[in-house]
Amino acid sequence: xxxxxxxxxxxxxxxxxxxxxxxxxxxxxxxxxxxxxxxxxxxxxxxxxxxxxxxxxxxxxxxxxxxxxxxxxxxxxxxxxxxxxxxxxxxxxxxxxxxxxxxxxxxxxxxxxxxxxxxxxxxxxxxxxxxxxxxxxxxxxxxxxxxxxxxxxxxxxxxxxxxxxxxxxxxxxxxxxxxxxxxxxxxxxxxxxxxxxxxxxxxxxxxxxxxxxxxxxxxxxxxxxxxxxxxxxxxxxxxxxxxxxxxxxxxxxxxxxxxxxxxxxxxxxxxxxxxxxxxxxxxxxxxxxxxxxxxxxxxxxxxxxxxxxxxxxxxxxxxxxxxxxxxxxxxxxxxxxxxxxxxxxxxxxxxxxxxxxxxxxxxxxxxxxxxxxxxxxxxxxxxxxxxxxxxxxxxxxxxxxxxxxxxxxxxxxxxxxxxxxxxxxxxxxxxxxxxxxxxxxxxxxxxxxxxxxxxxxxxxxxxxxxxxxxxxxxxxxxxxxxxxxxxxxxxxxxxxxxxxxxxxxxxxxxxxxxxxxxxxxxxxxxxxxxxxxxxxxxxxxxxxxxxxxxxxxxxxx
Numbered sequence: 001x002x003x004x005x006x007x008x009x010x011x012x013x014x015x016x017x018x019x020x021x022x023x024x025x026x027x028x029x030x031x032x033x034x035x036x037x038x039x040x041x042x043x044x045x046x047x048x049x050x051x052x053x054x055x056x057x058x059x060x061x062x063x064x065x066x067x068x069x070x071x072x073x074x075x076x077x078x079x080x081x082x083x084x085x086x087x088x089x090x091x092x093x094x095x096x097x098x099x100x101x102x103x104x105x106x107x108x109x110x111x112x113x114x115x116x117x118x119x120x121x122x123x124x125x126x127x128x129x130x131x132x133x134x135x136x137x138x139x140x141x142x143x144x145x146x147x148x149x150x151x152x153x154x155x156x157x158x159x160x161x162x163x164x165x166x167x168x169x170x171x172x173x174x175x176x177x178x179x180x181x182x183x184x185x186x187x188x189x190x191x192x193x194x195x196x197x198x199x200x201x202x203x204x205x206x207x208x209x210x211x212x213x214x215x216x217x218x219x220x221x222x223x224x225x226x227x228x229x230x231x232x233x234x235x236x237x238x239x240x241x242x243x244x245x246x247x248x249x250x251x252x253x254x255x256x257x258x259x260x261x262x263x264x265x266x267x268x269x270x271x272x273x274x275x276x277x278x279x280x281x282x283x284x285x286x287x288x289x290x291x292x293x294x295x296x297x298x299x300x301x302x303x304x305x306x307x308x309x310x311x312x313x314x315x316x317x318x319x320x321x322x323x324x325x326x327x328x329x330x331x332x333x334x335x336x337x338x339x340x341x342x343x344x345x346x347x348x349x350x351x352x353x354x355x356x357x358x359x360x361x362x363x364x365x366x367x368x369x370x371x372x373x374x375x376x377x378x379x380x381x382x383x384x385x386x387x388x389x390x391x392x393x394x395x396x397x398x399x400x401x402x403x404x405x406x407x408x409x410x411x412x413x414x415x416x417x418x419x420x421x422x423x424x425x426x427x428x429x430x431x432x433x434x435x436x437x438x439x440x441x442x443x444x445x446x447x448x449x450x451x452x453x454x455x456x457x458x459x460x461x462x463x464x465x466x467x468x469x470x471x472x473x474x475x476x477x478x479x480x481x482x483x484x485x486x487x488x489x490x491x492x493x494x495x496x497x498x499x500x501x502x503x504x505x506x507x508x509x510x511x512x513x514x515x516x517x518x519x520x521x522x523x524x525x526x527x528x529x530x531x532x533x534x535x536x537x538x539x540x541x542x543x544x545x546x547x548x549x550x551x552x553x554x555x556x557x
Contacts, residue, residue, distance in 0.1 A: 142219060146218040146219075146220075148176065148217060149214055149217035150210065156173060157171075157173070158171055159198075159209065160198060160200045161206045162205060172213070177216060180217075183239050203237075204233065205227070207230070207231075208227050208234045211223065211234070212231060212234045212238065212240060212243060215242075215243045221243065221246045225254060228247050229251075231243070232244055235247060236270055244270075248274065252278050255278055256282065256495060257282055257286040257293060257492075257495070258289070258293045258294075259295050260283050260286075260290050260295075261290050261291075261299050262299060264279035264283065264307075265299040265300055268302075268303065280310075282495065283307065283310070283313070284310070284556070285405060285441035285495075286492060288315045288316070288492060291307075291319055292323065296327060297326055297329075297330035299327070301331070301349075305354060308320065308351055308354035309354045311402055312402070314405045314556070317355065317359050321355050321357065321369050321372075324351070324355055325344060325374065328347050332344060352374065354398065356402065357369050358387075359398075359402070370383070379395075379397075382395055383395065383397070407556060408557060409554055409555075410526045410529075410531045410553040411524070411551060412432075412520055412521055412533055412545075412551060412552070412553075413520050413547070413551045414519035414520075414521065415518055415519050416483050416515045416516065416518065418451035423448070423513065423514045423548070423549065424541075425508040425511075425514070425541070426512070427507065427509070428540045429505050429540050430508070430541045430543035430548055430549035431503055431505040431536040431543060432504055432534075432535070432539065432543055432545070432548070433503050433504075433534045434531055434533050435499060435501045435531070435532045436496055436498055437529065438528065438529050439557075440496045440529055442471070442494045442555050443489060443556060444461070444488050445487070445488050445504060446485035446488075447486055447488055447549060447551070447552075448485060448517070449477075449479020449482070449484070449514055450479045450511040450513065451481070451514050451515050452481070452511060452513050453481045454478070454479060456476055456510060457479060457508050457510035457511070458474070458475075459474070459488045459507070459508050459509075460472070460507045461473055461488050461505070462505045463505075464505070465500065465501075470494045471491070473488070473490050479514075483515045485551055485552050487552075487554055489554075496555075503536050503538055505538055506550055516548055516549060517549070518547040520533070520548075526557075527557065529555075529557050531553065
């Protein structure tokens, strides 16, 4: 059966077909235009059936032949259809329609090795596409987009990145960059957009710019300790906030006394208050380590002043003074000045008065600051009088000691006791494992003393993480025979990261009998910090969660 219609005064055939691919192969040569529609038909039994129909526009050659045939074989001149019968084949509604993915199965996705090879080629700027149908190797738009990273293919802009003598020319694609950064969008499509094929970026390092491009193209974050600061600068400059946040998180997790001062300087520059606060926490608790680090000499003058006037700095003043002299020497070199005493004093300027020299011990002042040559003769005499004279002279230096940090104690036992046959020490180790939910700094342990009157103990304390020694110290403490705890300190506070178990150990030598803790707790809340305890396999003298030695952990938070 054939249905015919006159569509916009042009001849057409209404044909129902099953299988579009077959239709195109058979009729593409016969019909100039096809318009697809859906119709609803009823078969001989009254059932509703859907029919996929096409309005086929006849070419002029077919139309002319059709006209001649109708004149010869039909008395009606109004019919212009060729005397050909087309079968209408219906589509049954009970069958589920197949999606394109089911009809045309996708090729096997590219292997991880293939993707890595392309990415490595792109990273090395050796990124010629080997396969003419490379798009078929990747199943997602993300993977196909990643192929264009650092790729000359279809590149419509180039960046010359880095300072003169160390530049690198990198390809880019305006659309991809504009989607990833509002700065690039304004640069390429904004009202003041400039149609430049090459853009120079001297203030960003090439590895950092590549790391930012990799994030924009591949949605991957690739950071390292050597490039994270430069990458943060690039992310801030081009307003890529998620990459900037990842850089800050990376810096926070890798923060230590060695890099805290330089990161403090950078965090103020980048206006990252959370990172700034983290840096201050490390500097306050591990001040002497931070001041002796190489990074301290690389900070700017404004950061130096903020550290020198810090009230909670937990360091001896002689250490602060020596650190300031080291910074002054490095600053002279940066300014290409001779590292003389006068020049050191010159670059320090008014910052020297932020050092609280009068709060030093007399020995530290006499053997250190007084003989450094940085102080004038009048300043040295006045400070000596400050130490010795009843009527103290006025000084430009701050004279009040720093408050430092107040140590906190985590006590893990609810009671203590002593017995005639406990607690003995014969070179065996008392040990316990602990973890915290926030970063803290362990300054030392509180230990029990003799239960048989006054006695002196030699204690070797140790702090480990997964077998690696983080801090150790050998010292003595005097026990007065009471059940109190007695502090034993590390040389420097040890930084403790959250959600990781550390091992605290002590080996005591002294009076064999001492007090010991009992009714131990597996979890203790100390302010905003939660401690968790578990037994340690290193403990060979009986200490565990329920009882034993190491009743206290002394920490800064």
